[in-house]
Amino acid sequence: METNFPDHPLIGLLLRLVYQHYAQDIDATLSEAGFGDIRPSHANVFPFVPPEGITVSGLAELARVRKQTMAQAVDQLERMGYVERRPDPHDRRSRLVFLTERGASVKPVTHATATRVEERWAELTSPEELETLRATLLRLLTELRAE
Known part of the structure:
Protein backbone atom coordinates (compact mmCIF):
# COMPACT_ATOMS: atom_id res chain seq x y z
CA MET A 1 0.00 0.00 0.00
CA ILE A 38 -20.99 15.14 -20.74
CA ARG A 39 -20.10 16.08 -17.17
CA PRO A 40 -19.83 13.89 -14.05
CA SER A 41 -23.22 15.08 -12.78
CA HIS A 42 -24.79 13.67 -15.94
CA ALA A 43 -23.67 10.18 -14.92
CA ASN A 44 -26.64 10.20 -12.52
CA VAL A 45 -29.03 10.18 -15.49
CA PHE A 46 -27.93 7.75 -18.20
CA PRO A 47 -27.96 4.46 -16.24
CA PHE A 48 -31.44 5.04 -14.85
CA VAL A 49 -33.52 6.00 -17.91
CA PRO A 50 -35.55 2.93 -18.97
CA PRO A 51 -36.96 2.55 -22.51
CA GLU A 52 -40.46 3.41 -21.23
CA GLY A 53 -39.21 6.71 -19.75
CA ILE A 54 -39.13 7.95 -16.18
CA THR A 55 -39.99 11.08 -14.24
CA VAL A 56 -37.32 13.41 -12.90
CA SER A 57 -38.47 12.44 -9.39
CA GLY A 58 -38.01 8.77 -10.23
CA LEU A 59 -34.53 9.45 -11.59
CA ALA A 60 -33.61 11.39 -8.47
CA GLU A 61 -34.78 8.56 -6.24
CA LEU A 62 -32.86 5.90 -8.17
CA ALA A 63 -29.68 8.01 -8.32
CA ARG A 64 -30.10 9.05 -4.68
CA VAL A 65 -29.74 12.76 -5.41
CA ARG A 66 -32.01 15.72 -4.74
CA LYS A 67 -34.81 16.33 -7.22
CA GLN A 68 -33.42 19.82 -7.97
CA THR A 69 -30.00 18.36 -8.76
CA MET A 70 -31.55 15.81 -11.12
CA ALA A 71 -33.77 18.43 -12.78
CA GLN A 72 -30.69 20.54 -13.53
CA ALA A 73 -28.85 17.58 -15.05
CA VAL A 74 -31.88 16.64 -17.17
CA ASP A 75 -32.29 20.26 -18.31
CA GLN A 76 -28.65 20.36 -19.42
CA LEU A 77 -28.84 17.00 -21.18
CA GLU A 78 -32.05 18.03 -22.91
CA ARG A 79 -30.40 21.21 -24.26
CA MET A 80 -27.46 19.10 -25.46
CA GLY A 81 -29.73 16.60 -27.22
CA TYR A 82 -29.15 13.53 -25.04
CA VAL A 83 -32.62 13.33 -23.50
CA GLU A 84 -36.10 14.53 -24.30
CA ARG A 85 -39.21 14.95 -22.21
CA ARG A 86 -42.57 13.71 -23.38
CA PRO A 87 -46.02 13.77 -21.79
CA ASP A 88 -46.74 10.81 -19.53
CA PRO A 89 -49.58 8.84 -21.19
CA HIS A 90 -50.87 7.82 -17.74
CA ASP A 91 -50.71 11.26 -16.07
CA ARG A 92 -51.31 14.34 -18.21
CA ARG A 93 -49.70 16.59 -15.59
CA SER A 94 -46.41 14.67 -15.67
CA ARG A 95 -43.62 14.41 -18.19
CA LEU A 96 -41.27 11.48 -18.72
CA VAL A 97 -37.58 11.60 -19.57
CA PHE A 98 -36.37 9.47 -22.51
CA LEU A 99 -32.94 9.02 -24.02
CA THR A 100 -32.66 10.36 -27.56
CA GLU A 101 -30.78 8.41 -30.20
CA ARG A 102 -27.66 10.38 -29.24
CA GLY A 103 -28.26 9.68 -25.56
CA ALA A 104 -28.72 5.96 -26.18
Whole structure:
Protein backbone atom coordinates (compact mmCIF):
# COMPACT_ATOMS: atom_id res chain seq x y z
CA MET A 1 0.00 0.00 0.00
CA GLU A 2 1.25 3.52 -0.75
CA THR A 3 2.96 5.29 2.11
CA ASN A 4 0.63 8.28 1.97
CA PHE A 5 -2.32 6.18 3.19
CA PRO A 6 -3.01 5.74 6.89
CA ASP A 7 -2.51 2.28 8.37
CA HIS A 8 -6.23 1.55 8.31
CA PRO A 9 -7.83 3.82 5.68
CA LEU A 10 -11.58 4.31 5.79
CA ILE A 11 -13.44 2.24 3.21
CA GLY A 12 -15.35 5.31 2.02
CA LEU A 13 -12.08 7.02 1.14
CA LEU A 14 -10.84 3.97 -0.74
CA LEU A 15 -14.12 3.64 -2.65
CA ARG A 16 -14.00 7.32 -3.62
CA LEU A 17 -10.39 7.14 -4.79
CA VAL A 18 -10.96 3.98 -6.82
CA TYR A 19 -14.10 5.52 -8.32
CA GLN A 20 -12.09 8.58 -9.36
CA HIS A 21 -9.83 6.32 -11.46
CA TYR A 22 -12.89 4.66 -12.96
CA ALA A 23 -14.57 8.00 -13.76
CA GLN A 24 -11.40 9.38 -15.37
CA ASP A 25 -11.27 6.41 -17.74
CA ILE A 26 -14.96 6.79 -18.61
CA ASP A 27 -14.62 10.56 -19.14
CA ALA A 28 -11.58 10.15 -21.39
CA THR A 29 -13.32 7.55 -23.55
CA LEU A 30 -16.50 9.62 -23.80
CA SER A 31 -14.46 12.60 -24.91
CA GLU A 32 -12.62 10.54 -27.53
CA ALA A 33 -15.98 9.23 -28.80
CA GLY A 34 -17.35 12.75 -29.33
CA PHE A 35 -19.23 13.09 -26.04
CA GLY A 36 -16.89 15.61 -24.42
CA ASP A 37 -19.78 17.76 -23.24
CA ILE A 38 -20.99 15.14 -20.74
CA ARG A 39 -20.10 16.08 -17.17
CA PRO A 40 -19.83 13.89 -14.05
CA SER A 41 -23.22 15.08 -12.78
CA HIS A 42 -24.79 13.67 -15.94
CA ALA A 43 -23.67 10.18 -14.92
CA ASN A 44 -26.64 10.20 -12.52
CA VAL A 45 -29.03 10.18 -15.49
CA PHE A 46 -27.93 7.75 -18.20
CA PRO A 47 -27.96 4.46 -16.24
CA PHE A 48 -31.44 5.04 -14.85
CA VAL A 49 -33.52 6.00 -17.91
CA PRO A 50 -35.55 2.93 -18.97
CA PRO A 51 -36.96 2.55 -22.51
CA GLU A 52 -40.46 3.41 -21.23
CA GLY A 53 -39.21 6.71 -19.75
CA ILE A 54 -39.13 7.95 -16.18
CA THR A 55 -39.99 11.08 -14.24
CA VAL A 56 -37.32 13.41 -12.90
CA SER A 57 -38.47 12.44 -9.39
CA GLY A 58 -38.01 8.77 -10.23
CA LEU A 59 -34.53 9.45 -11.59
CA ALA A 60 -33.61 11.39 -8.47
CA GLU A 61 -34.78 8.56 -6.24
CA LEU A 62 -32.86 5.90 -8.17
CA ALA A 63 -29.68 8.01 -8.32
CA ARG A 64 -30.10 9.05 -4.68
CA VAL A 65 -29.74 12.76 -5.41
CA ARG A 66 -32.01 15.72 -4.74
CA LYS A 67 -34.81 16.33 -7.22
CA GLN A 68 -33.42 19.82 -7.97
CA THR A 69 -30.00 18.36 -8.76
CA MET A 70 -31.55 15.81 -11.12
CA ALA A 71 -33.77 18.43 -12.78
CA GLN A 72 -30.69 20.54 -13.53
CA ALA A 73 -28.85 17.58 -15.05
CA VAL A 74 -31.88 16.64 -17.17
CA ASP A 75 -32.29 20.26 -18.31
CA GLN A 76 -28.65 20.36 -19.42
CA LEU A 77 -28.84 17.00 -21.18
CA GLU A 78 -32.05 18.03 -22.91
CA ARG A 79 -30.40 21.21 -24.26
CA MET A 80 -27.46 19.10 -25.46
CA GLY A 81 -29.73 16.60 -27.22
CA TYR A 82 -29.15 13.53 -25.04
CA VAL A 83 -32.62 13.33 -23.50
CA GLU A 84 -36.10 14.53 -24.30
CA ARG A 85 -39.21 14.95 -22.21
CA ARG A 86 -42.57 13.71 -23.38
CA PRO A 87 -46.02 13.77 -21.79
CA ASP A 88 -46.74 10.81 -19.53
CA PRO A 89 -49.58 8.84 -21.19
CA HIS A 90 -50.87 7.82 -17.74
CA ASP A 91 -50.71 11.26 -16.07
CA ARG A 92 -51.31 14.34 -18.21
CA ARG A 93 -49.70 16.59 -15.59
CA SER A 94 -46.41 14.67 -15.67
CA ARG A 95 -43.62 14.41 -18.19
CA LEU A 96 -41.27 11.48 -18.72
CA VAL A 97 -37.58 11.60 -19.57
CA PHE A 98 -36.37 9.47 -22.51
CA LEU A 99 -32.94 9.02 -24.02
CA THR A 100 -32.66 10.36 -27.56
CA GLU A 101 -30.78 8.41 -30.20
CA ARG A 102 -27.66 10.38 -29.24
CA GLY A 103 -28.26 9.68 -25.56
CA ALA A 104 -28.72 5.96 -26.18
CA SER A 105 -25.40 5.89 -28.03
CA VAL A 106 -23.59 6.87 -24.82
CA LYS A 107 -24.41 3.64 -22.99
CA PRO A 108 -22.43 1.26 -25.24
CA VAL A 109 -19.37 3.50 -24.94
CA THR A 110 -19.52 3.63 -21.16
CA HIS A 111 -20.29 -0.09 -20.84
CA ALA A 112 -17.35 -1.07 -23.06
CA THR A 113 -15.03 1.19 -21.09
CA ALA A 114 -16.32 -0.10 -17.77
CA THR A 115 -15.69 -3.66 -18.95
CA ARG A 116 -12.10 -2.76 -19.89
CA VAL A 117 -11.58 -1.07 -16.52
CA GLU A 118 -12.84 -4.14 -14.68
CA GLU A 119 -10.63 -6.40 -16.79
CA ARG A 120 -7.65 -4.24 -15.83
CA TRP A 121 -8.63 -4.36 -12.17
CA ALA A 122 -8.86 -8.16 -12.39
CA GLU A 123 -5.30 -8.17 -13.78
CA LEU A 124 -4.10 -5.98 -10.92
CA THR A 125 -5.77 -8.13 -8.27
CA SER A 126 -7.37 -11.34 -9.51
CA PRO A 127 -10.68 -12.23 -11.16
CA GLU A 128 -11.74 -13.97 -7.94
CA GLU A 129 -10.95 -10.97 -5.75
CA LEU A 130 -12.82 -8.64 -8.08
CA GLU A 131 -15.89 -10.90 -8.07
CA THR A 132 -15.73 -11.13 -4.27
CA LEU A 133 -15.61 -7.33 -4.11
CA ARG A 134 -18.59 -7.08 -6.48
CA ALA A 135 -20.62 -9.60 -4.46
CA THR A 136 -19.77 -7.88 -1.16
CA LEU A 137 -20.68 -4.42 -2.45
CA LEU A 138 -23.90 -5.74 -3.98
CA ARG A 139 -24.87 -7.48 -0.72
CA LEU A 140 -24.06 -4.34 1.29
CA LEU A 141 -26.03 -2.12 -1.08
CA THR A 142 -29.01 -4.50 -0.97
CA GLU A 143 -29.01 -4.46 2.83
CA LEU A 144 -28.66 -0.67 2.99
CA ARG A 145 -31.59 -0.19 0.62
CA ALA A 146 -33.71 -2.61 2.65
CA GLU A 147 -33.31 -0.52 5.81
